[in-house]
Amino acid sequence: MSSPADSPPSLSSVIQKLLDKSPLDRFVKCVVDLTSVPPYKAPRVALLHVRFKEDIPSIRAFSDFLGNQAANYALSRRRRDAYQAQMASAQNGDVSAAQELSRAVRKAFIEFRQANPSRASEVGEVLAYCVAVHHLQASQLIAKMALKTSNNMPVYGLDGIHASVVNGELNVFFLESKLAGTAASGTADYADSVSGFLKDDGQYEHEYGLVTSLGNLDVLDPADKDLMLNYLDVFGNPNAPKRERSVGVVCYSEVKHFANKLEVDDGPLSKHEDYFGELYKGDLNRHFTNLDNQLGVKGVDPNKCMVYLVAVPDVDELREMFYESIGIASLDSDVPLTSPSAIKGGKI
Template identity: 25%
Template sequence: MTSEAAQTAVDEQVPLIEAVQRLVRGGWDEVESSLVTYGEPIAVEGTRSIVRCHFLRSDPLGNPRLKTLAQQLANQIVNYCIPRTEIEKVGLLSPDRQIPEITRLANDAARLFTQTQVKTGEGAELLLYALLEKGLQIPQVLSKMSLKTSTEMQYHGADGVHAKLLDNGDLAVYWGEAKLYESVAKAMTDCMDSIEPYLTGTAHEQDVFLIRHYVDAGNAEVTARLLEYFNDKSILSANVEMRGACLIGFLHENYPSLPREEASVKAELDEVLSSWAKSTKTRLENRSLTKHAIEVFFFPMPSVEEFRKAIKAELRIEVKS
């Protein structure tokens, strides 16, 4: 293909690029009152990965706004759990029927979360969804929660599937993994172990199968065009780039009151964030992942257990002791 023909092919993809970008629902303002973005994104040396860090925002008394974050994440469960086509159908109803249907969808979404497991990671998965969709404007293209066959089990495979079309017409698919541990080192190791098979091509077959059958852009034409990227008979299937998104949640002692105390703790936080970035580099190198683009979100929290409890409380799930 000549350079002119290649450019023509890219130009023809512009409407689809714009259509996929319009799939993003909402923005950072929906969680900004509970989250603080600390520092600038760090490009991990020798890799294509980016490290970002978010803390809970604190009130004037230094109390982290965990309950507020849990409320804001709970507000996202319809978009997170329910396929776009179902939501679009509600928008076509008469105004007097929309509210009952929206309420039904919210109840259906809440029931998809595990009801009895204590150490569930679904709250972290919901947070990862928000960081990708609200923060980086990368839309979810497959609602895996809607595919659960039992509310007492978490789904298998990647914790999230997001995608965006690049300016050159390639489709970047983001496999998400979210981990919550007391130890940051354990969370990092487990997260990298989980994401590695998806990026090296040894574990994503099942989720690609789900994409082929359940991807939903809320628009039949856009969905059909996206599916061309997952049809091995289409030349577009050669233009898919597998990327990663990792949420690393962990206990951080002496929790800072941000952003009010940022100046006094900046040196300490800069040092620890730098160490997390270096540890990320080591783990990427050990797993031969330096060529893959991965968004790595560090989320220190004052209590992992309280984070889980707060999410369950907002979803009206009885918290087992």
């Protein structure tokens, strides 16, 4: 009679071994979740925004949180596990491994920026990672940041590939992150990107090839890895049962609603955040219609798309604070995304 240790691994248990933790809700509030949108209404849209410290949007805390999460996004699971083991075995108060880890993260981001000077979007990519981990409970299958500095990696490849198991079925999520001056421009960029990916069989196969050969699966036990490869090897088993979805994470400057503030008084501290949330929720139908039209123009099936809109007062400010948090300087090539006139006038 076989023991539990001899039984084959379950898909769910294997995915859980790769799942990170990201306390995103301490820094970003979700006012409209995907689960609250009727299932027949596609594409599905979620509304998130930076949290408030009384009446002030807490951008600094948010950027520092993303800076801390950058290591989990940028470094492979094997490399992270090695640093973790090194720090756990340190003696006599030795914390030098933490400095080594910090340098490794900075190096990954600096090399990416040197290779792609026109793309200052890393903060959005880290945010997309956090959204996938926290809201979708989806494990990171590959750390894309280091690969994006390679000549063999398409500059405009996916920003992340994650997976979850629901009711025994594998869900694979293709992440596309966007930073934008407005929600409409961000969702338009997303529609353009997802359209290009879905029409490019070569890139689709390339992304899966990276997952199976260079991804986080190499930290799994052989039986666990073989199980995952059975689902993810699109060359050896192209019809393996899995649900594939595109996930857009659009972080944008919501100038109008953040400028519409209540007076500070001795009432409930939450009233400022709650007031913003109600204004924001009022835009759901407009955001949905924009995205639906944009996907339609590009010929993209909306049923295979979900988008998280993340509102901040000024996405350029968030980007600059993020760079400060991880210890690298902004560049002249970081083109502003939010127009000064919009900020001054509180326009959309």
